Amino acid sequence: MAGPDRQRVVVVGGGTSGWMTAAALVKLLPDRCHVHLVESEAIGIIGVGEATLPHIRAFNERLGIVEAEFMATTRATFKLGIEFRNWARIDDSYIHPFGTFGRGAGDVQFHHYYARLLHAGVQLPPIEAFSMACTLARANRFAPPSPDPRQIASTFGYAYQFDAVAFAPYLRHLAEGLGAERTEGRIVHVERNGETGDVTAVLLEGGRRIEGDLFVDCSGFASLLLGKALEEPFQDWSRWLPADRAVALPCRTVTEVTPYTSAVAMPAGWRWRIPLQHRTGNGYVFSSAFLSDEHAADALTAAVEGVPMASPRVLRFTAGRRERSWAHNVVAIGLSGGFLEPLESTSIYLVQQAITALVELFPERRISAVDRDEFNRIVDMEYDRVRDFLILHYHATERNDSEFWNYVRTMTVPDSLAEKMALFRRRGRIVKYREGAFLDASWVSVYLGQRVTPAGFDPRAAGPTLESLVAGMKQMRAEIQAAASAMPDHLSYLGRYCPMAAAA
16 A cells, blocks of 8 residues: 555556556555556557567566566567668668667767768668678578677667567566556546646546546547646647558468568558567558548558458557646656657657656655656657657658658658758768667668768768778678678577467
8 A cells, every 4th residue: 555655656547558657666666656557448458569669678677577488478579670661762672770880889980981982982782781780680580689799799789579469468467466556447537636736536437536646647549637637738740740540450470570670661651560479460551631541451451461360450640749748747658648650669669768757757745847847858859859750751752653752752841850851961960869769870771771862971981091991891791791690590589589478
């Protein structure tokens, strides 16, 4: 039970965001809070298969999750990056890797040397040939990164592709084992303090009343607390990210279980492919202004690479975020606070970052306005920077074969992105941040992959001779290929390390 110095935290909604929040709070702040999660099994969760970013590994480790057990339970595969097909031009393909280009060492970034050689007329393979992660992905191989920083096999990271429907129960078992309380029920009313505006309790069907000091809204798109009860305004970003629908369709796996997610551009959006151990997740993210739900479902059904395991399911959404993710004593985490399409697998990352900020800024006896403002600054920054990265994929295209691609190619983008693109086009400069999901290699992969080439390069890259650079590039490529060839194929490694749990 909650003591005098423990906050009563009520988490509204289960699913991935709710149980990630509950598990983190009871694990990391056991003496600071009592966690009570309220969910209704009748509502269900939006689980179509999750592709993630490498940050989830650190989050799982903090919770004491054993990787092999987690992967077996959630039918997971490894993920080295994201393949983008047909984005700049039809038949183009590039991979956004989880790792560096080159060795990722030194004051001058690898892509500046690469740009210098291109400007000198040297014929080079695509820059992904100098990425350990990309080379492994193309060869369909996997082994953990080397712990020795001197080895080229240490220059990549990885994430997971797993079944989201299985992840929430896994986290629930963990959270309840650590003391979290769960109540089944549908919320029918939210009580607020008439003077402060704070939420004081939620009322369930049947009359049960659950009080709390801090409420975490994980109710999904419904946003029961922050959106409906507190009426926090929503920033609509659909003018830059016009996709507002997704049709999902799992199928039996008949092609390779690749260690990467695929994002294949389509006439009105893009199609995902997420290979799990037991099936492949597929979906078509599209704009309803350019394509009907029925035509999207037909296009996806025709494109899947195996026998469908269900009927196409349509999801509706609007890209954007709430003005504030923490208002009064309500913190929104996940879809209740904002949504950005899954193009770069940022959904769970944004949940994780919000949870991390909440843990670090967790209120004492009273909520501090300073802490609340800092939480909102962190969450807003994360959403805004991911937004710009996603817009880049659409805007940096040469495609003019459909109304959708004509729109995104010619639209006016946020000033923050326009400035980033201008800096890269000028001399290959990447805007550096101390915080945020995507570092230099991520931006480089998308810029060059979508044919945004710099007119110049870092002047320090002119130091070595062309001959020495060409020789160094050749040696590095051979070293990467040799290291990749020594690793097992992805499916074989999965079979030894984390085969699906029998219950799955």
